[in-house]
Amino acid sequence: MIAFIDDHREAHGVEPICKVLPIAPSTYHDHVAKRTDPAKLSARAKRDLELKPAIERVFAENFEVYGARKVWRQMVREGFNVARCTVERLMADLGLHGVVRGKPIRTTVQDKAAPCPLDHVNRVFHAPAPNKLWLSDFTYGAPRPG
Numbered sequence: 001m002i003a004f005i006d007d008h009r010e011a012h013g014v015e016p017i018c019k020v021l022p023i024a025p026s027t028y029h030d031h032v033a034k035r036t037d038p039a040k041l042s043a044r045a046k047r048d049l050e051l052k053p054a055i056e057r058v059f060a061e062n063f064e065v066y067g068a069r070k071v072w073r074q075m076v077r078e079g080f081n082v083a084r085c086t087v088e089r090l091m092a093d094l095g096l097h098g099v100v101r102g103k104p105i106r107t108t109v110q111d112k113a114a115p116c117p118l119d120h121v122n123r124v125f126h127a128p129a130p131n132k133l134w135l136s137d138f139t140y141g142a143p144r145p146g
Contacts, residue, residue, distance in 0.1 A: 002031050051082060052090055059096050067098025 005017050005028055018025045034040045038049070058074045059066055066074070068088040075082055091097065127133035 002028060048090060048093075051080070051086070052094060054078075054080065055087060055090050055096070056094060059091070064096075065099040070098065 001021055001023050005014060005021070005023075008017060014028055015025050018028060034045075038046070041049075054075060055071060058071050058078075062070070062074070068091050069084065071091065072082065072084040072087040075087065121133060121135070125133075125135065
């Protein structure tokens with residue numbers, strides 16, 4: 001919403017846009033003030049700005065395979081006083097995630113060439129009387145060993 005207001009503030013003004021959108025003008029002005037002066041950020045936001053480059057560095061130094069727990073342990077070894085949940089939150093913000101061991105589970109491989117099955121009940125899933133309509137949903141079949 002902030003970007004939208006920034007794009008259209010010259011044409012319409014901040015307050016009229018904020019009346020239409022569910023945002024108070026003071027919230028917009030507060031956000032702009034924090035964006036221009038980082039000293040006005042909260043203590044958590046300032047700490048996040050300090051930790052994000054360190055998290056990215058640790059993640060990159062370890063071949064981008066470490067998850068949040070291993071990144072957190074490495075940062076504690078390096079002397080950072082940081083909680084694991086903080087590392088998890090910041091890694092999610094940065095779009096970083098560790099590598100998962102093993103094969104990915106693929107439950108369905110769709111055949112695009114196969115025709116879709118017919119809808120025999122025309123999307124009416126209630127029966128007029130007991131034992132008049134039986135439905136089944138087959139969405140997953142375990143692969144055969146072999």
